[in-house]
Amino acid sequence: MNNETQQTIQSKISELAPWFHNLRLAGVETAPAHFLGDYPSVKWERFRAAIPEDLSGKSVLDIGCNAGFYSLEMKRRGAARVLGIDSDERYLEQAKLAAEIEDVDIDFQNLSVWDIALLQERFDLVLFMGVFYHLRHPLLALDLIHEFAAKDLLVFQSLQRGSNEIVQTAKDYDFSETGLFDRPDYPRMHFIEHSYAHDPTNWWVPNRACVEAMLRSAGFNILSHPEEEVYVCSRREIPVPPDGPHCVFPAKDVTR
Numbered sequence: 001m002n003n004e005t006q007q008t009i010q011s012k013i014s015e016l017a018p019w020f021h022n023l024r025l026a027g028v029e030t031a032p033a034h035f036l037g038d039y040p041s042v043k044w045e046r047f048r049a050a051i052p053e054d055l056s057g058k059s060v061l062d063i064g065c066n067a068g069f070y071s072l073e074m075k076r077r078g079a080a081r082v083l084g085i086d087s088d089e090r091y092l093e094q095a096k097l098a099a100e101i102e103d104v105d106i107d108f109q110n111l112s113v114w115d116i117a118l119l120q121e122r123f124d125l126v127l128f129m130g131v132f133y134h135l136r137h138p139l140l141a142l143d144l145i146h147e148f149a150a151k152d153l154l155v156f157q158s159l160q161r162g163s164n165e166i167v168q169t170a171k172d173y174d175f176s177e178t179g180l181f182d183r184p185d186y187p188r189m190h191f192i193e194h195s196y197a198h199d200p201t202n203w204w205v206p207n208r209a210c211v212e213a214m215l216r217s218a219g220f221n222i223l224s225h226p227e228e229e230v231y232v233c234s235r236r237e238i239p240v241p242p243d244g245p246h247c248v249f250p251a252k253d254v255t256r
Contacts, residue, residue, distance in 0.1 A: 064131035068095030142218035162207035
């Protein structure tokens with residue numbers, strides 16, 4: 001690549017700054033001074049082996065795709081269709097530029113997790129990375145993914161705080177039982193009223209037990225936990241009550 005071409009790419013990257021994903025586009029890094037280091041590459045290296053190496057013929061939905069790092073990686077693994085969605089237009093412009101420079105065919109659309117029913121399409125692999133804790137209604141998002149988007153696999157990641165231990169909960173408790181709610185290993189979500197890490201879009205931060213319980217509750221079996229914040233899950237059907245569903249989402253599965 002000649003200097004003029006690289007300078008043009010550098011100029012386009014600068015025009016779309018700041019970047020949250022540090023991509024290497026034609027030898028140019030988009031966020032070389034990222035506060036998390038070479039992000040998200042450093043995270044990807046810790047769980048990439050847990051995702052099928054060959055995605056030939058598979059479809060992928062990348063929810064909250066940001067600048068498209070994971071969308072690009074799925075395309076490199078041979079995915080036939082990759083759709084990246086985000087509600088931030090600047091991120092989408094970054095992702096489109098990255099796909100153009102990498103010369104790969106990825107569909108990027110301005111949609112949020114709340115819009116996925118409109119796609120009327122299920123995907124072999126759904127990526128839900130770094131979105132969960134930015135939502136005011138996180139369990140609803142998992143329900144929507146289960147109901148309208150996921151066909152087989154879900155790769156989930158969320159910021160976590162609190163205990164990393166997990167208590168084996170009973171199927172039910174008496175009304176008088178209160179002590180378990182004080183246990184740090186009981187599933188809990190920490191609500192952020194104002195801001196966390198200088199980001200007012202951080203609303204909920206779960207502990208590990210809460211993440212795993214919510215995934216199960218939404219209809220996903222945890223297949224592996226390859227990285228501290230990452231889960232690879234398979235979708236399962238949730239039994240419908242004998243009198244039929246009372247809303248678009250199935251009732252709580254009490255048979256597990």
